Amino acid sequence: MKISIQEGHPALEVVIQCPQADDTVHKIKTLLHSQNQKLPCTLDGATHFIDPMDTLYFESVDKRSYLYTAKAVYETPLRLYEIEALLADALFIRSAKAQIINLAQIQSLCPDFGGRIEAVLTNGEKLIVSRQYAKNLKERLNLS
């Protein structure tokens, strides 16, 4: 893939030139989209816009969705499936029925009992990737 930067233009514009819009091109597109995409969240009544890349994971508890960062836990009005669709990004993956994990925030992975995978996050927190979703993760990482 050839990458070039042309300076001197009035606005930032990214044009992808390719023979065909394949998976790689779509991945690049979603990655570029996610650069500007901030998620609306609330904390102590105040609204914040959080960069998805700062998120450790998303979790749904009692029909409410929460966004976990290293510093705080925010509530987001978005449902988990909406977040999943919004972040159709190569770095986010469903790790359990009610959890979406940011792969860039995982420090280490270790297999666990029953085909599950234990993920240690950059803040030291441990999450379990359920057996159902461990298969997807392994496929994503070319491990199966």
Add this chain to the structure above:
Amino acid sequence: MKKLIEFSIPLKAFAAMILAGILVLYMVSGVAYTLLTDADFEYSIPFAFVIQGAVLSMLISVLWGVFLSDVLIKKWRFALRITLFAASLLPLLALCFFVFMTIPADWTLPWLLALGGIVKFVIFLAFLHEWNYKKTGERYTQALQQYVQRTQQ
């Protein structure tokens, strides 16, 4: 109270599973012994044996709950948990065999050797298992790092 219930329900299920295993083992080994030696076998389980089995199951279950469930001990290594579980199981099983089953004194050493051998084997398997998980984990982590790097480029 909630924590106690959370702790005791899996223990009850585990104890029931062990008791079922003991009863099945009793019947299968009894039938096999009868077939091999032409000895008589009473095709019914003595009530005292069921009670003994239940007590043994509960004790094993409590040890399992203490060492292997994540309720009481959360951060210990798996191999260490198994080692302590197996090491505490050895005197318990030996005691139960000698108290409940009235094993003759001249069988004491073979029984202890057999139990000790099984415990050592279990500990060996636990360490082998942990080593294997560690290596697999390293492979997974490496694949993850490569994936993240590739995607972010």
